[in-house]
Structure formats: structure tokens, C-alpha cells
Amino acid sequence: MEFDxxxxxxxxxxxxxxxxxxxxxxxxxxxGDWxxxxxxxxxxxxxxxYGLARATVRRAIAVLVDEDTLFVVPQRGTFVKSKDE
Structure with a gap:
């Protein structure tokens, strides 16, 4: 599904x-925003x-981590994964 x-x-x-x-x-x-x-x-x-609950945002981030789009560094934040990794 395509998203705007x-x-x-x-x-x-x-x-x-x-x-x-x-x-x-x-x-x-x-x-290329990030x-x-x-x-x-x-x-x-x-x-x-986005006017969402923190749990909803965490769940969305978890989906992108599972899809290998993002990675989380404890105490630092959530980062965009390089495509060539």
C-alpha cells in the first residue's frame, strides 16, 4: 500500500x-526526510x-524495526537503517 x-x-x-x-x-x-x-x-x-497515544507510536516504530527500516539505540533514539546494511 502506498502512503503519502x-x-x-x-x-x-x-x-x-x-x-x-x-x-x-x-x-x-x-x-529523504531523514x-x-x-x-x-x-x-x-x-x-x-500525529495526535496519537505513545503506545500507538511505539507500535508503529516496532513495525518499521521489524521491517528493517529503523533501528533503536537505547538511551539515544530511533535511527534510519542504511539500505546497504
Whole structure:
């Protein structure tokens, strides 16, 4: 499914908010908003930007970690994984 990197969360859509957010974040990475080995915004910033609960944001990040798009460094943040790793 293709996501618009500038989309907002549609709470009435059949796709769950965490899946929508994961798609939006992946689209923003593909667009080049965040470079490989650079941090994405913090959970708190994403909560504010998208109006979601922290648990929803964490679940979206977990999806992207499982898909090998992001990686987490404890006490440092969540980073974009390099495509050639």
C-alpha cells in the first residue's frame, strides 16, 4: 500500500492508526526526510505531530524495526537503517 508522506492519520479508515503511521514514516524516509544513520523525531514529537497515544507510536516504530527500516539505540533514539546494511 502506498502512503503519502504528508498524510494525516484517518481515524475512520479501515487500516489501524499504527499501520497508517508506519506507512507515513516509511514514505517520509523514502522521500529523504531523514537520512540513513540519523535519528527520526522522538516518540514525544511524533505523539504531538500525529495526535496519537505513545503506545500507538511505539507500535508503529516496532513495525518499521521489524521491517528493517529503523533501528533503536537505547538511551539515544530511533535511527534510519542504511539500505546497504
Amino acid at each position: 508522506p504528508d498524510a494525516r492519520i484517518d481515524h475512520g479508515a479501515p487500516l489501524s492508526p499504527y499501520r497508517q503511521l508506519a506507512g507515513i514514516l516509511a514514505a517520509r524516509i523514502d522521500r 537520512q540513513p544513520n540519523r535519528a527520526i523525531p522522538s516518540e514525544s514529537q511524533l505523539v504531538q505531530e
